[in-house]
Amino acid sequence: MEDNKKKYLIITYGCQMNIHDSELLAGMLEEMEYHQTAEIEEADLILINTCIIRENAELKFFGKVGSLKALKEKKAGLIIGVGGCMMQSDQAVKELYQKYPQVDLIFGTHNIHHLPDLIKRIEQERGRIVEVWKQEEGLIPDLPAKRENISQAWVSIIQGCNNFCSYCIVPYVRGRERSRPVAGIMQEVNKLVADGVKEITLLGQNVNSYGQDLGDEVDFADLLQKLDKVDGLARIRYMTSHPRDFSQKLIDTIRKSEKVCEHFHLPIQSGSNHILTKMKRGYTREKYLDLIKRIRETVPDASITTDFIVGFPGEREEDFIATMDLVNQVQFDLAFTFIYSPRTGTPAAGMANQLEPEVKKERLNRLMKTQNLISLEKNKKLINSIVEVLVEGESKNNRMMYSGRDRKNKLVIFPKKDNAKGALVRVKINRVQSFTLFGEIIEASFNKKLVVETG
Ligand code: SAH
Ligand code: SF4
Ligand code: F3S
Numbered sequence: 001m002e003d004n005k006k007k008y009l010i011i012t013y014g015c016q017m018n019i020h021d022s023e024l025l026a027g028m029l030e031e032m033e034y035h036q037t038a039e040i041e042e043a044d045l046i047l048i049n050t051c052i053i054r055e056n057a058e059l060k061f062f063g064k065v066g067s068l069k070a071l072k073e074k075k076a077g078l079i080i081g082v083g084g085c086m087m088q089s090d091q092a093v094k095e096l097y098q099k100y101p102q103v104d105l106i107f108g109t110h111n112i113h114h115l116p117d118l119i120k121r122i123e124q125e126r127g128r129i130v131e132v133w134k135q136e137e138g139l140i141p142d143l144p145a146k147r148e149n150i151s152q153a154w155v156s157i158i159q160g161c162n163n164f165c166s167y168c169i170v171p172y173v174r175g176r177e178r179s180r181p182v183a184g185i186m187q188e189v190n191k192l193v194a195d196g197v198k199e200i201t202l203l204g205q206n207v208n209s210y211g212q213d214l215g216d217e218v219d220f221a222d223l224l225q226k227l228d229k230v231d232g233l234a235r236i237r238y239m240t241s242h243p244r245d246f247s248q249k250l251i252d253t254i255r256k257s258e259k260v261c262e263h264f265h266l267p268i269q270s271g272s273n274h275i276l277t278k279m280k281r282g283y284t285r286e287k288y289l290d291l292i293k294r295i296r297e298t299v300p301d302a303s304i305t306t307d308f309i310v311g312f313p314g315e316r317e318e319d320f321i322a323t324m325d326l327v328n329q330v331q332f333d334l335a336f337t338f339i340y341s342p343r344t345g346t347p348a349a350g351m352a353n354q355l356e357p358e359v360k361k362e363r364l365n366r367l368m369k370t371q372n373l374i375s376l377e378k379n380k381k382l383i384n385s386i387v388e389v390l391v392e393g394e395s396k397n398n399r400m401m402y403s404g405r406d407r408k409n410k411l412v413i414f415p416k417k418d419n420a421k422g423a424l425v426r427v428k429i430n431r432v433q434s435f436t437l438f439g440e441i442i443e444a445s446f447n448k449k450l451v452v453e454t455g
Helices: 016-031 055-067 069-074 088-097 110-125 169-172 182-194 222-226 250-254 273-279 285-298 316-330 357-380
Strands: 006-012 034-036 045-050 079-083 105-107 129-131 152-157 199-203 235-239 263-265 303-310 334-340 386-394 403-406 411-415 426-433 437-444
Touching: 006 016, 006 263, 016 034, 016 045, 016 079, 016 110, 016 152, 034 169, 034 235, 045 055, 055 105, 079 110, 088 105, 088 182, 105 110, 105 386, 110 129, 152 182, 182 222, 222 235, 222 250, 250 285, 285 316, 303 316, 316 357, 334 357, 357 426, 386 411, 386 437, 411 426
Parallel strands: 006 034, 006 045, 045 079, 079 105, 105 129, 152 199, 199 235, 263 303, 303 334, 411 437
Antiparallel strands: 386 403, 386 426, 403 411, 426 437
8 A cells, every 4th residue: 555655755956966866766765665755744754965066055955954853853763864965075974963863864976876775774773874985986876767757867977077177076076987888878768768758868067078988989979879869769968068078079960960959058157268277177268169159150059058157266357357248249048157155175265365255246146137138138039939848847836837948948838738748849939038938839749850940
């Protein structure tokens, strides 16, 4: 009986890597005969998958875990486990262990596959366990994922990061780059497609490094070419790609491919060479602009999005102006903008000239204002055009509506229609905002290849 099964709930912070890891954690729990619940009071096991990329990710987590204390006191036998990137930090583990006795289990990013054993031990012994590996031991083995979405799936292709950008904690908490062999990826994708998946997103901190450690002369472009031939698959996305390693071969491959979406997410971080050098990004403003030019020449209809960090140590007004100037020049479809957050253990945290919070905030606001206007202007051009949307499900803000993404990764919202969930549909756009397109389904053509018209 379902109701006699133990219930679990997973709370996830951070990027797609973590979202996917949570699917793997859920997959293992389902195999242990745990059953998912959306009601936290019902849960016999609560897992929190943490992120440490910026300080506010940490603050949110500590707030959440603090709020679980009352629940733990009320419910005998409730197990609370914490994993993820933040647990790779000794300092965070120490604080959590000492100040939050409600936490029974602490595990890291490198041993998620040990979760079933760890849970069993806690169930039997009722003690507290901390098991964090300092280093990766090769690839994390393939695990069964419990996916939330019927038609979309994440596929990990490379774990870890070797780049050590000076502000970034990821290489310290996710270990060195390890590529998954092609055969395993192809097998997983074929199975996903057989299960009805239409869109896959290939995951890695820098997907462009894919294959370098495999020793069988395969790179990211080759992998895309192979995946493009998978029958039944409609869309291929990937994240994240580093602008330094985005080769002409890759651009050409994407242009020739049928399934790889015309969306390029290329985080620039800053428009100033002085700051880019200090960040150790490995490209200049000029190189980046040249890459954008080549992408636009080869894939004329490409959407281009980016990430910015404002207020990096030593960022002068003139450096920030260079960023603003680049934003106006490139005309990104969308940008994610972050205030620089010092991360203990990274070189940038120890740099001189850390900026005042007010300066950082003021710059962030200026940048966001400019970019939002650009996004809006770009979206306005899409009014009356028809876009192909993969319907994800109910819109978060309005239960009468569905939402999904077009090939350029723009969020599209439209009134519900029967049988549309999980399908590829054609939506005519009639209204736009900076981050969202609104429209109506004009044709629900399930499973067949669609031609997208513009204008
Ligand atoms: N691997 C990806 C980025 C992953 S982190 C890449 O290299 O593009 C996602 C974004 O978080 C980064 O692009 C950066 O803009 C931001 N970020 C990373 N570390 C940060 C920090 N210490 N402070 C503020 N933003 C940060
Ligand atoms: Fe962090 Fe740089 Fe690696 Fe991206 S490439 S995860 S920003 S170190
Ligand atoms: Fe992602 Fe945060 Fe870890 S951004 S890789 S979950 S530190």
